């Protein structure tokens with residue numbers, strides 16, 4: 298697995314430090330608000346587990362699972378495969394995501410949760426790849442771990458064909474790994 302990695306973009310130590318910094322910020326911003334922290338499965342699980350433990354104020358955990366409609370290649374046609382279980386009307390909600398890429402998934406997730414009338418709705422993404430943003434997506438992340446260049450990354454929850462999620466760092470695959 299490690300042999301398939303061309304280069305490490307963000308080390309374990311850098312991840313640990315950045316998550317700690319975000320924790321300080323989120324703790325301050327959500328103090329006394331008892332937020333619902335919504336993770337978008339499955340890519341977010343590793344970041345979610347680290348992040349939640351750096352939020353040092355009461356909060357609630359929830360998850361949703363979205364997917365593109367099966368059998369179509371058109372981007373932007375997403376569906377909710379598993380919705381959150383909490384009633385978020387009038388609650389402060391923070392979305393955690395692994396990566397903000399074209400923006401299709403976050404745009405969909407954001408609208409879906411907004412329709413449930415939360416008191417506030419913000420986005421914290423571990424990675425942001427602004428160069429890939431689809432024209433027309435005006436949504437902006439409120440909290441970003443790292444901005445990355447336009448390269449396909451794996452590790453720290455992010456997969457290629459469901460593999461590499463368990464790498465503890467963010468890396469770029471060797472071209473052979475895609476063919477392999």
Ligand code: 5GP
Pocket residue numbers: 340395396397398399400401402403448449450451452455456457
């Ligand atoms: P979107 O394009 O809708 O912003 O991102 C959709 C999803 O594609 C992300 O949640 C993530 O699961 C996946 N994705 C986007 N960019 C990358 C990347 O560089 N590496 C990996 N492994 N997944 C990505």
Ligand code: MG
Pocket residue numbers: 337338339340341395396402
């Ligand atoms: Mg994802």
